[in-house]
Amino acid sequence: MQVRDTMMDTDCVLKVENLCKSFGSTRVLFDISFSVKKGETKAFIGPSGTGKSTLLRCINQITEPDSGKVWLDGEEVTNSGPRINFFRQKMGMVFQNFNLFDHLTVQKNVEIALLKVRGMPQAEATKKATFELERVGLADKADCYPAQLSGGQAQRVSIARALAMDPDVMLFDEPTSALDPELTREVLEVIRMLSRQGMTMLIVTHEMRFALSVANEVLFMENGTIAERGTPDDIVNGPGFERMKKFIGKIEEYR
Amino acid sequence: MAEALIPILIDWLPYLMQGILLTIGLVAAALAIGFAIGLPMALGQIYGAKPVRYVIEVYVWFFRGLPLLVLLFLFYFGIFPALGLDFPALAIAIVVLGMRGAAYQSQIFRGAILSISEGQMTAARSLGMTRWQAIRSIILPQAMLIALPGWSNEYPIILTDTAVCYAIGVMELLTRTTQIVSQTYLTMPIYLACACVYIALNYAGMKCLNMLENKVMVPGFGHAST
Numbered sequence: 107m108q109v110r111d112t113m114m115d116t117d118c119v120l121k122v123e124n125l126c127k128s129f130g131s132t133r134v135l136f137d138i139s140f141s142v143k144k145g146e147t148k149a150f151i152g153p154s155g156t157g158k159s160t161l162l163r164c165i166n167q168i169t170e171p172d173s174g175k176v177w178l179d180g181e182e183v184t185n186s187g188p189r190i191n192f193f194r195q196k197m198g199m200v201f202q203n204f205n206l207f208d209h210l211t212v213q214k215n216v217e218i219a220l221l222k223v224r225g226m227p228q229a230e231a232t233k234k235a236t237f238e239l240e241r242v243g244l245a246d247k248a249d250c251y252p253a254q255l256s257g258g259q260a261q262r263v264s265i266a267r268a269l270a271m272d273p274d275v276m277l278f279d280e281p282t283s284a285l286d287p288e289l290t291r292e293v294l295e296v297i298r299m300l301s302r303q304g305m306t307m308l309i310v311t312h313e314m315r316f317a318l319s320v321a322n323e324v325l326f327m328e329n330g331t332i333a334e335r336g337t338p339d340d341i342v343n344g345p346g347f348e349r350m351k352k353f354i355g356k357i358e359e360y361r
Numbered sequence: 362m363a364e365a366l367i368p369i370l371i372d373w374l375p376y377l378m379q380g381i382l383l384t385i386g387l388v389a390a391a392l393a394i395g396f397a398i399g400l401p402m403a404l405g406q407i408y409g410a411k412p413v414r415y416v417i418e419v420y421v422w423f424f425r426g427l428p429l430l431v432l433l434f435l436f437y438f439g440i441f442p443a444l445g446l447d448f449p450a451l452a453i454a455i456v457v458l459g460m461r462g463a464a465y466q467s468q469i470f471r472g473a474i475l476s477i478s479e480g481q482m483t484a485a486r487s488l489g490m491t492r493w494q495a496i497r498s499i500i501l502p503q504a505m506l507i508a509l510p511g512w513s514n515e516y517p518i519i520l521t522d523t524a525v526c527y528a529i530g531v532m533e534l535l536t537r538t539t540q541i542v543s544q545t546y547l548t549m550p551i552y553l554a555c556a557c558v559y560i561a562l563n564y565a566g567m568k569c570l571n572m573l574e575n576k577v578m579v580p581g582f583g584h585a586s587t
Protein backbone atom coordinates (compact mmCIF):
# COMPACT_ATOMS: atom_id res chain seq x y z
CA MET A 107 0.00 0.00 0.00
CA GLN A 108 2.75 2.36 1.01
CA VAL A 109 4.67 1.36 -2.08
CA ARG A 110 1.86 2.48 -4.34
CA ASP A 111 1.37 5.74 -2.44
CA THR A 112 4.98 6.64 -3.00
CA MET A 113 4.92 5.70 -6.65
CA MET A 114 1.74 7.67 -7.32
CA ASP A 115 2.84 10.81 -5.56
CA THR A 116 4.96 12.12 -8.44
CA ASP A 117 5.60 15.38 -6.63
CA CYS A 118 7.40 13.58 -3.85
CA VAL A 119 11.15 13.42 -4.39
CA LEU A 120 12.21 11.92 -1.10
CA LYS A 121 10.26 9.89 1.40
CA VAL A 122 11.49 8.67 4.76
CA GLU A 123 9.43 6.04 6.57
CA ASN A 124 9.79 4.93 10.19
CA LEU A 125 13.56 5.33 10.22
CA CYS A 126 15.25 3.96 13.36
CA LYS A 127 18.91 3.90 14.33
CA SER A 128 20.76 3.00 17.51
CA PHE A 129 24.46 3.05 18.26
CA GLY A 130 24.88 0.28 20.80
CA SER A 131 22.28 0.94 23.48
CA THR A 132 21.95 4.61 22.52
CA ARG A 133 18.81 5.30 20.53
CA VAL A 134 19.73 8.01 18.02
CA LEU A 135 16.74 8.00 15.68
CA PHE A 136 13.29 6.74 16.54
CA ASP A 137 10.53 6.28 14.01
CA ILE A 138 11.32 9.27 11.79
CA SER A 139 8.93 9.82 8.90
CA PHE A 140 8.51 12.70 6.47
CA SER A 141 8.40 13.36 2.77
CA VAL A 142 9.92 16.10 0.66
CA LYS A 143 8.29 17.58 -2.41
CA LYS A 144 10.24 18.71 -5.45
CA GLY A 145 11.77 22.15 -4.93
CA GLU A 146 11.06 22.09 -1.22
CA THR A 147 13.59 23.05 1.46
CA LYS A 148 13.36 21.47 4.88
CA ALA A 149 15.46 22.68 7.77
CA PHE A 150 16.29 20.45 10.72
CA ILE A 151 17.12 22.20 13.95
CA GLY A 152 17.57 21.10 17.52
CA PRO A 153 20.14 20.52 20.25
CA SER A 154 23.37 18.66 19.53
CA GLY A 155 23.19 14.89 19.72
CA THR A 156 19.55 14.63 18.74
CA GLY A 157 20.27 12.66 15.58
CA LYS A 158 20.05 15.37 12.91
CA SER A 159 23.34 14.46 11.22
CA THR A 160 22.68 10.75 11.65
CA LEU A 161 19.33 11.26 9.94
CA LEU A 162 21.00 12.75 6.84
CA ARG A 163 23.62 10.00 6.82
CA CYS A 164 20.90 7.35 7.07
CA ILE A 165 19.11 8.87 4.10
CA ASN A 166 22.03 8.24 1.71
CA GLN A 167 23.02 5.10 3.64
CA ILE A 168 26.47 6.38 4.61
CA THR A 169 25.21 5.16 7.96
CA GLU A 170 23.00 2.12 7.68
CA PRO A 171 19.68 2.52 9.50
CA ASP A 172 18.47 -0.32 11.72
CA SER A 173 14.99 -0.25 10.23
CA GLY A 174 12.70 1.93 8.19
CA LYS A 175 12.76 2.86 4.53
CA VAL A 176 13.98 5.67 2.33
CA TRP A 177 12.54 6.30 -1.12
CA LEU A 178 13.98 8.50 -3.84
CA ASP A 179 11.77 9.28 -6.84
CA GLY A 180 9.63 6.25 -6.01
CA GLU A 181 12.56 3.83 -5.80
CA GLU A 182 13.67 2.25 -2.57
CA VAL A 183 17.12 3.44 -1.47
CA THR A 184 17.30 1.18 1.57
CA ASN A 185 18.22 -2.43 0.78
CA SER A 186 19.17 -1.44 -2.76
CA GLY A 187 22.48 -3.36 -2.84
CA PRO A 188 25.14 -2.01 -5.20
CA ARG A 189 22.56 0.35 -6.73
CA ILE A 190 23.10 2.54 -3.67
CA ASN A 191 26.05 4.03 -5.56
CA PHE A 192 23.60 5.32 -8.15
CA PHE A 193 21.23 6.76 -5.54
CA ARG A 194 24.08 8.51 -3.73
CA GLN A 195 24.95 10.46 -6.89
CA LYS A 196 21.36 11.70 -6.83
CA MET A 197 21.66 12.83 -3.20
CA GLY A 198 24.43 15.41 -3.04
CA MET A 199 25.94 15.70 0.41
CA VAL A 200 27.72 18.68 1.97
CA PHE A 201 29.65 18.21 5.20
CA GLN A 202 30.46 20.37 8.18
CA ASN A 203 34.20 19.93 7.54
CA PHE A 204 33.94 20.26 3.73
CA ASN A 205 35.87 17.02 3.14
CA LEU A 206 37.35 18.25 -0.11
CA PHE A 207 39.85 15.87 -1.66
CA ASP A 208 43.07 17.49 -0.44
CA HIS A 209 45.36 16.11 -3.16
CA LEU A 210 43.27 17.47 -6.02
CA THR A 211 42.80 20.97 -7.39
CA VAL A 212 39.41 22.63 -7.05
CA GLN A 213 38.66 21.78 -10.68
CA LYS A 214 39.62 18.10 -10.18
CA ASN A 215 37.59 17.91 -6.99
CA VAL A 216 34.47 18.68 -8.99
CA GLU A 217 35.50 16.53 -11.97
CA ILE A 218 36.62 13.35 -10.29
CA ALA A 219 33.25 11.73 -9.61
CA LEU A 220 32.08 12.66 -13.11
CA LEU A 221 35.12 10.87 -14.54
CA LYS A 222 35.30 7.85 -12.22
CA VAL A 223 31.65 7.27 -11.34
CA ARG A 224 29.81 8.53 -14.41
CA GLY A 225 32.57 7.64 -16.88
CA MET A 226 32.14 11.05 -18.49
CA PRO A 227 34.78 12.03 -21.10
CA GLN A 228 37.39 14.49 -19.78
CA ALA A 229 36.33 17.37 -22.03
CA GLU A 230 32.70 17.11 -20.95
CA ALA A 231 33.65 16.79 -17.27
CA THR A 232 35.86 19.89 -17.54
CA LYS A 233 32.96 21.84 -19.00
CA LYS A 234 30.53 20.63 -16.35
CA ALA A 235 32.97 21.40 -13.51
CA THR A 236 33.63 24.88 -14.84
CA PHE A 237 29.89 25.49 -15.04
CA GLU A 238 29.32 24.39 -11.43
CA LEU A 239 32.28 26.43 -10.16
CA GLU A 240 30.89 29.49 -11.92
CA ARG A 241 27.56 28.81 -10.26
CA VAL A 242 29.13 29.09 -6.79
CA GLY A 243 31.35 31.99 -7.91
CA LEU A 244 34.69 30.22 -7.77
CA ALA A 245 35.74 29.71 -11.38
CA ASP A 246 38.88 31.76 -10.69
CA LYS A 247 39.97 29.27 -8.00
CA ALA A 248 39.90 26.26 -10.34
CA ASP A 249 43.65 25.62 -10.11
CA CYS A 250 43.97 26.12 -6.35
CA TYR A 251 44.34 23.27 -3.90
CA PRO A 252 41.92 22.95 -0.95
CA ALA A 253 44.68 24.06 1.47
CA GLN A 254 44.79 27.40 -0.35
CA LEU A 255 41.10 28.19 0.14
CA SER A 256 39.22 29.93 2.93
CA GLY A 257 36.63 27.83 4.73
CA GLY A 258 33.82 29.58 2.89
CA GLN A 259 35.43 28.95 -0.49
CA ALA A 260 36.10 25.32 0.42
CA GLN A 261 32.47 24.80 1.36
CA ARG A 262 31.29 26.38 -1.89
CA VAL A 263 33.59 24.03 -3.82
CA SER A 264 32.11 21.08 -1.95
CA ILE A 265 28.64 22.31 -2.93
CA ALA A 266 29.78 22.53 -6.58
CA ARG A 267 31.22 19.01 -6.30
CA ALA A 268 27.84 17.65 -5.19
CA LEU A 269 25.90 19.72 -7.74
CA ALA A 270 28.02 18.35 -10.60
CA MET A 271 26.28 14.99 -10.24
CA ASP A 272 22.92 16.66 -10.98
CA PRO A 273 21.37 15.54 -7.70
CA ASP A 274 17.61 15.32 -7.12
CA VAL A 275 18.10 16.40 -3.53
CA MET A 276 20.90 18.08 -1.59
CA LEU A 277 21.72 17.08 1.97
CA PHE A 278 23.48 19.80 3.97
CA ASP A 279 24.97 18.60 7.24
CA GLU A 280 25.70 21.74 9.28
CA PRO A 281 27.35 23.43 6.28
CA THR A 282 28.36 26.57 8.19
CA SER A 283 29.21 25.22 11.65
CA ALA A 284 32.97 25.43 10.97
CA LEU A 285 32.82 28.97 9.59
CA ASP A 286 32.98 32.46 11.04
CA PRO A 287 29.96 34.76 10.50
CA GLU A 288 31.35 36.38 7.37
CA LEU A 289 32.19 33.10 5.66
CA THR A 290 28.89 31.66 6.89
CA ARG A 291 27.15 34.40 4.97
CA GLU A 292 28.79 33.59 1.62
CA VAL A 293 27.87 29.91 1.96
CA LEU A 294 24.29 30.68 2.99
CA GLU A 295 24.00 32.98 -0.05
CA VAL A 296 24.83 30.02 -2.30
CA ILE A 297 22.31 27.78 -0.54
CA ARG A 298 19.67 30.48 -0.80
CA MET A 299 20.40 30.79 -4.51
CA LEU A 300 19.92 27.03 -4.95
CA SER A 301 16.64 27.26 -3.09
CA ARG A 302 15.47 29.98 -5.47
CA GLN A 303 16.56 27.88 -8.44
CA GLY A 304 14.23 25.14 -7.21
CA MET A 305 16.70 22.67 -5.72
CA THR A 306 15.19 20.22 -3.25
CA MET A 307 17.14 20.44 -0.01
CA LEU A 308 17.43 19.12 3.51
CA ILE A 309 19.50 21.36 5.75
CA VAL A 310 20.72 20.58 9.23
CA THR A 311 21.69 23.93 10.69
CA HIS A 312 22.11 26.05 13.78
CA GLU A 313 21.50 29.24 11.79
CA MET A 314 17.98 29.86 13.03
CA ARG A 315 17.20 33.00 11.06
CA PHE A 316 18.48 31.37 7.89
CA ALA A 317 16.38 28.28 8.55
CA LEU A 318 13.28 30.36 9.11
CA SER A 319 13.89 32.48 6.03
CA VAL A 320 14.85 29.80 3.49
CA ALA A 321 12.91 26.69 4.55
CA ASN A 322 9.39 25.72 3.59
CA GLU A 323 9.21 23.70 6.75
CA VAL A 324 11.29 23.65 9.93
CA LEU A 325 11.55 20.39 11.85
CA PHE A 326 12.65 20.49 15.46
CA MET A 327 14.37 17.31 16.58
CA GLU A 328 14.76 16.21 20.16
CA ASN A 329 15.98 12.86 21.49
CA GLY A 330 15.89 11.20 18.08
CA THR A 331 12.35 12.19 17.19
CA ILE A 332 10.72 15.05 15.34
CA ALA A 333 9.26 16.91 18.30
CA GLU A 334 7.64 19.80 16.44
CA ARG A 335 7.33 20.81 12.82
CA GLY A 336 5.76 23.69 10.98
CA THR A 337 6.14 26.43 8.39
CA PRO A 338 8.32 29.39 9.39
CA ASP A 339 5.25 31.63 9.28
CA ASP A 340 3.33 29.45 11.74
CA ILE A 341 6.35 29.15 14.03
CA VAL A 342 7.06 32.87 14.12
CA ASN A 343 3.51 34.19 14.15
CA GLY A 344 1.31 31.37 15.32
CA PRO A 345 0.65 29.86 18.75
CA GLY A 346 2.30 26.67 19.96
CA PHE A 347 5.78 25.45 19.05
CA GLU A 348 6.79 26.07 22.68
CA ARG A 349 9.86 23.83 22.71
CA MET A 350 11.11 25.05 19.36
CA LYS A 351 10.65 28.70 20.35
CA LYS A 352 12.44 28.11 23.63
CA PHE A 353 15.34 26.50 21.77
CA ILE A 354 15.56 29.24 19.14
CA GLY A 355 15.38 31.87 21.86
CA LYS A 356 18.23 30.24 23.75
CA ILE A 357 20.43 30.28 20.64
CA GLU A 358 19.56 33.78 19.47
CA GLU A 359 20.24 35.16 22.97
CA TYR A 360 23.97 35.09 22.27
CA ARG A 361 23.88 36.54 18.78
CA MET B 362 102.25 6.15 -0.27
CA ALA B 363 99.46 8.21 -1.78
CA GLU B 364 101.16 8.20 -5.19
CA ALA B 365 101.44 4.42 -5.01
CA LEU B 366 97.79 4.12 -3.99
CA ILE B 367 96.18 5.88 -6.91
CA PRO B 368 97.41 3.53 -9.69
CA ILE B 369 96.34 0.56 -7.60
CA LEU B 370 92.87 2.01 -7.11
CA ILE B 371 92.61 2.74 -10.83
CA ASP B 372 93.65 -0.83 -11.58
CA TRP B 373 90.91 -2.20 -9.36
CA LEU B 374 88.28 0.35 -10.36
CA PRO B 375 86.50 -1.77 -13.00
CA TYR B 376 86.34 -4.65 -10.52
CA LEU B 377 84.92 -2.35 -7.84
CA MET B 378 82.53 -0.75 -10.34
CA GLN B 379 80.83 -4.10 -10.94
CA GLY B 380 80.23 -4.31 -7.22
CA ILE B 381 78.79 -0.80 -7.13
CA LEU B 382 76.39 -1.63 -9.95
CA LEU B 383 75.36 -4.85 -8.22
CA THR B 384 74.71 -2.94 -4.99
CA ILE B 385 72.58 -0.40 -6.85
CA GLY B 386 70.67 -3.21 -8.56
CA LEU B 387 70.16 -4.96 -5.24
CA VAL B 388 68.78 -1.78 -3.65
CA ALA B 389 66.48 -1.07 -6.61
CA ALA B 390 65.15 -4.64 -6.71
CA ALA B 391 64.64 -4.78 -2.94
CA LEU B 392 62.81 -1.44 -2.87
CA ALA B 393 60.63 -2.45 -5.84
CA ILE B 394 59.71 -5.82 -4.32
CA GLY B 395 59.13 -4.16 -0.97
CA PHE B 396 56.76 -1.68 -2.59
CA ALA B 397 54.96 -4.27 -4.71
CA ILE B 398 54.29 -6.48 -1.68
CA GLY B 399 54.19 -3.82 1.04
CA LEU B 400 51.42 -1.67 -0.42
CA PRO B 401 48.88 -4.48 -0.93
CA MET B 402 49.83 -5.70 2.55
CA ALA B 403 48.97 -2.31 4.04
CA LEU B 404 45.61 -2.34 2.22
CA GLY B 405 44.97 -5.90 3.35
CA GLN B 406 45.78 -5.07 6.95
CA ILE B 407 43.37 -2.12 6.95
CA TYR B 408 40.54 -3.21 4.67
CA GLY B 409 40.99 -6.99 4.57
CA ALA B 410 39.04 -9.75 6.27
CA LYS B 411 40.24 -11.02 9.63
CA PRO B 412 42.25 -14.02 8.34
CA VAL B 413 44.00 -11.78 5.82
CA ARG B 414 44.92 -9.30 8.54
CA TYR B 415 46.18 -12.12 10.72
CA VAL B 416 48.44 -13.58 8.02
CA ILE B 417 49.91 -10.14 7.30
CA GLU B 418 50.53 -9.50 10.99
CA VAL B 419 52.43 -12.78 11.30
CA TYR B 420 54.44 -11.93 8.18
CA VAL B 421 55.40 -8.50 9.52
CA TRP B 422 56.19 -9.92 12.94
CA PHE B 423 58.46 -12.56 11.36
CA PHE B 424 60.42 -10.31 9.01
CA ARG B 425 60.80 -7.45 11.46
CA GLY B 426 61.62 -9.76 14.33
CA LEU B 427 64.73 -11.45 12.92
CA PRO B 428 68.14 -9.90 12.29
CA LEU B 429 68.93 -9.57 8.59
CA LEU B 430 71.91 -11.90 8.86
CA VAL B 431 69.75 -14.60 10.46
CA LEU B 432 67.16 -14.18 7.68
CA LEU B 433 69.85 -14.48 4.99
CA PHE B 434 71.31 -17.65 6.54
CA LEU B 435 67.82 -19.07 7.09
CA PHE B 436 66.88 -18.60 3.43
CA TYR B 437 70.30 -19.40 1.95
CA PHE B 438 71.11 -22.53 3.96
CA GLY B 439 67.61 -23.58 5.01
CA ILE B 440 64.45 -22.57 3.19
CA PHE B 441 65.66 -22.46 -0.42
CA PRO B 442 67.58 -25.80 -0.28
CA ALA B 443 64.65 -27.39 1.60
CA LEU B 444 62.34 -26.35 -1.25
CA GLY B 445 64.79 -27.88 -3.68
CA LEU B 446 65.57 -24.49 -5.19
CA ASP B 447 69.15 -24.00 -6.31
CA PHE B 448 69.17 -20.20 -6.55
CA PRO B 449 72.31 -18.06 -6.71
CA ALA B 450 73.13 -16.04 -3.58
CA LEU B 451 72.19 -12.82 -5.37
CA ALA B 452 68.64 -14.00 -6.05
CA ILE B 453 68.23 -15.09 -2.46
CA ALA B 454 69.57 -11.74 -1.23
CA ILE B 455 67.03 -9.91 -3.41
CA VAL B 456 64.20 -12.06 -2.10
CA VAL B 457 65.20 -11.59 1.54
CA LEU B 458 65.85 -7.84 1.30
CA GLY B 459 62.65 -7.39 -0.69
CA MET B 460 60.43 -9.41 1.64
CA ARG B 461 61.96 -7.80 4.72
CA GLY B 462 61.55 -4.36 3.13
CA ALA B 463 57.90 -5.19 2.41
CA ALA B 464 57.30 -5.74 6.13
CA TYR B 465 58.67 -2.28 6.95
CA GLN B 466 57.13 -0.54 3.94
CA SER B 467 53.69 -2.02 4.70
CA GLN B 468 53.76 -0.28 8.08
CA ILE B 469 54.82 3.03 6.51
CA PHE B 470 51.87 2.82 4.10
CA ARG B 471 49.50 1.61 6.81
CA GLY B 472 50.35 4.61 8.96
CA ALA B 473 49.88 6.96 6.02
CA ILE B 474 46.51 5.47 5.05
CA LEU B 475 45.26 5.57 8.64
CA SER B 476 46.28 9.22 8.96
CA ILE B 477 43.76 10.24 6.28
CA SER B 478 40.56 11.50 7.84
CA GLU B 479 37.47 9.32 7.62
CA GLY B 480 35.67 12.24 5.95
CA GLN B 481 37.63 11.64 2.72
CA MET B 482 36.14 8.16 2.37
CA THR B 483 32.68 9.40 3.41
CA ALA B 484 32.79 12.21 0.83
CA ALA B 485 33.93 9.82 -1.91
CA ARG B 486 31.19 7.32 -1.09
CA SER B 487 28.58 10.09 -0.92
CA LEU B 488 29.41 10.94 -4.55
CA GLY B 489 28.61 7.38 -5.57
CA MET B 490 32.10 5.91 -5.64
CA THR B 491 32.47 2.26 -4.71
CA ARG B 492 34.78 1.46 -1.83
CA TRP B 493 37.53 0.38 -4.22
CA GLN B 494 37.13 3.50 -6.40
CA ALA B 495 37.43 5.63 -3.27
CA ILE B 496 40.55 3.79 -2.14
CA ARG B 497 42.17 4.07 -5.58
CA SER B 498 41.26 7.63 -6.52
CA ILE B 499 41.11 9.36 -3.15
CA ILE B 500 42.78 7.45 -0.32
CA LEU B 501 45.87 5.96 -2.00
CA PRO B 502 47.08 9.08 -3.84
CA GLN B 503 46.93 11.03 -0.57
CA ALA B 504 48.55 8.18 1.37
CA MET B 505 51.43 8.12 -1.14
CA LEU B 506 52.10 11.82 -0.59
CA ILE B 507 52.02 11.39 3.18
CA ALA B 508 54.17 8.25 3.07
CA LEU B 509 56.89 9.60 0.78
CA PRO B 510 59.11 11.32 3.38
CA GLY B 511 59.02 8.26 5.63
CA TRP B 512 59.38 5.92 2.70
CA SER B 513 62.53 7.79 1.60
CA ASN B 514 64.10 6.50 4.80
CA GLU B 515 63.94 3.00 3.36
CA TYR B 516 66.58 3.86 0.77
CA PRO B 517 69.59 4.42 3.07
CA ILE B 518 68.44 1.53 5.28
CA ILE B 519 68.33 -0.94 2.37
CA LEU B 520 71.53 0.47 0.89
CA THR B 521 73.49 -0.13 4.07
CA ASP B 522 71.75 -3.48 4.60
CA THR B 523 73.07 -4.78 1.26
CA ALA B 524 76.55 -4.95 2.82
CA VAL B 525 75.32 -7.79 5.05
CA CYS B 526 74.84 -9.88 1.89
CA TYR B 527 78.64 -10.23 1.96
CA ALA B 528 77.99 -13.05 4.41
CA ILE B 529 76.40 -15.29 1.78
CA GLY B 530 78.93 -14.32 -0.88
CA VAL B 531 76.94 -11.89 -3.03
CA MET B 532 79.50 -10.05 -5.15
CA GLU B 533 78.38 -6.60 -4.05
CA LEU B 534 80.44 -3.58 -3.06
CA LEU B 535 81.71 -4.77 0.34
CA THR B 536 82.51 -8.30 -0.88
CA ARG B 537 84.61 -6.96 -3.72
CA THR B 538 86.25 -4.40 -1.43
CA THR B 539 87.27 -7.15 0.97
CA GLN B 540 88.70 -9.16 -1.91
CA ILE B 541 90.75 -6.17 -3.07
CA VAL B 542 92.04 -5.72 0.49
CA SER B 543 93.09 -9.36 0.66
CA GLN B 544 94.97 -8.93 -2.64
CA THR B 545 96.64 -5.59 -1.91
CA TYR B 546 96.87 -5.47 1.91
CA LEU B 547 95.98 -1.76 1.70
CA THR B 548 93.35 -2.23 4.38
CA MET B 549 92.56 1.31 5.53
CA PRO B 550 92.67 3.14 2.15
CA ILE B 551 90.54 0.56 0.39
CA TYR B 552 87.88 0.40 3.11
CA LEU B 553 87.91 4.19 3.21
CA ALA B 554 87.31 4.29 -0.54
CA CYS B 555 84.47 1.79 -0.04
CA ALA B 556 82.95 4.01 2.66
CA CYS B 557 83.14 7.00 0.32
CA VAL B 558 81.26 5.07 -2.34
CA TYR B 559 78.46 4.20 0.14
CA ILE B 560 78.21 7.82 1.19
CA ALA B 561 78.13 8.99 -2.43
CA LEU B 562 75.40 6.46 -3.30
CA ASN B 563 73.46 7.52 -0.24
CA TYR B 564 73.73 11.18 -1.12
CA ALA B 565 72.78 10.67 -4.77
CA GLY B 566 69.77 8.54 -3.85
CA MET B 567 68.49 10.93 -1.23
CA LYS B 568 68.91 13.81 -3.68
CA CYS B 569 66.75 11.95 -6.22
CA LEU B 570 64.10 11.23 -3.56
CA ASN B 571 64.07 14.86 -2.45
CA MET B 572 63.61 15.92 -6.05
CA LEU B 573 60.74 13.46 -6.42
CA GLU B 574 59.20 14.82 -3.22
CA ASN B 575 59.39 18.40 -4.44
CA LYS B 576 57.90 17.39 -7.77
CA VAL B 577 54.85 15.52 -6.47
CA MET B 578 53.98 17.46 -3.31
CA VAL B 579 50.92 19.70 -3.43
CA PRO B 580 49.85 22.48 -1.06
CA GLY B 581 48.43 20.97 2.09
CA PHE B 582 50.93 18.11 2.14
CA GLY B 583 54.51 18.30 3.40
CA HIS B 584 55.99 21.77 3.37
CA ALA B 585 55.01 22.64 -0.18
CA SER B 586 52.15 24.87 0.90
CA THR B 587 52.26 28.34 -0.54
